[in-house]
Amino acid sequence: MSSVTEPKLISGNANRPFATAVSRRMSMHRGMNIGLVDARVERFNDQEIFVEVYENVRGEDMFIIQPTSRPANDNLMELLIIADAMKRSSAGRVTAVIPYFGYARQDRRTKARTPISAKLVANLIAEAGIERVLTMDLHAAQIQGFFDLPVDNLYASPVFALDIKHHFKGNMDDIMVVSPDVGGVARARELAQRINAPLSIVDKRREKPGEVAEMTVIGNVEGKRCIIVDDMCDTAGTLCKAAEVLIDAGATEVHAYISHGVMSGPAVERITNSVMKSLVITDSIEPTEEVKNAPNIRIVPTAPMFAQAILNIWHGTSVSSLFDTKTLEPIYEGLYSIQD
Structure with missing residues (x-):
């Protein structure tokens, strides 16, 4: 109509x-x-x-x-x-x-x-x-x-694919897309197919919401630039822990592409102090001044x-x-x- x-x-x-x-x-x-x-x-x-x-x-x-x-x-x-x-x-x-x-x-x-x-x-x-x-x-x-x-x-994955091809131009062979949990594999696989990159998974065991007891990397990430893909980042505890696990497993860099930057509580502080080189979120949620001023957080427009x-x-x-x-x-x- x-x-x-x-x-x-x-x-x-x-x-x-x-x-x-x-x-x-x-x-x-x-x-x-x-x-x-x-x-x-x-x-x-x-x-x-x-x-x-x-x-x-x-x-x-x-x-x-x-x-x-x-x-x-x-x-x-x-x-x-x-x-x-x-x-x-x-x-x-x-x-x-x-x-x-x-x-x-x-x-x-x-x-x-x-x-x-x-x-x-x-x-x-x-x-x-x-x-x-x-x-x-x-x-x-x-x-x-x-x-x-x-x-x-x-x-958001088509926009993320454009952003990745732009910012990692010349280094696409080193990219590894990572799902932060088993439930997000379909989302990560879709982005991996768009940029022709391999896929890895971080298997996590939750004791209760907001806490992660144990994480294991499924796949070889040694020497790779890892890109974690998820639909939202709330308190960033899981995201930052996953980045640490990937670095411990031999990844050279860890970046994250998240559709919705909820960014509650200590999220910005955790991300700023984490081993992640960058976190990319969209403008679906209005960012706070703290998010805008964070040195390793970038916002892509949808x-x-x-x-x-x-x-x-x-x-x-x-x-x-x-x-x-x-x-x-x-x-x-x-x-x-x-x-x-």
């Missing part, structure tokens, strides 16, 4: 710089200004969220840009209330653009008497009147099945990819075309100049 005018973007407070970057990129593609809809999203004294939209959105194709990152509950409620405001204002279609989908780690019952919160959030999103979801690197791919509406799950995905949804064309690194090369032209 295409709007008769241009697609319209509205943003909550979770990641305004990302929303602005998407808006600018879309403006460049369309050759006209596609700004963020003028609205206020604020809180009353008791922290109730209030939304007021100052522009007419009747019949429009609306895209709400709002990751549900920390504080997850506040940002989720902002998304739901903005969606309600859109539907009550007779918007034609409402799409939630959620670069980072919070509560995704609660995708199954791991013990008796525990919730499946990801399914609950999916129900809330549908009940709020959202008709489509655009997200990136869901913690578990099966979460798409929690929704009774279309879900487009983009991948806003160009999301901008193209929004335009494809608006046009009714394929979103899956953005899974291909070659499709993204012209979108990222200027940022990565790669000669195959």
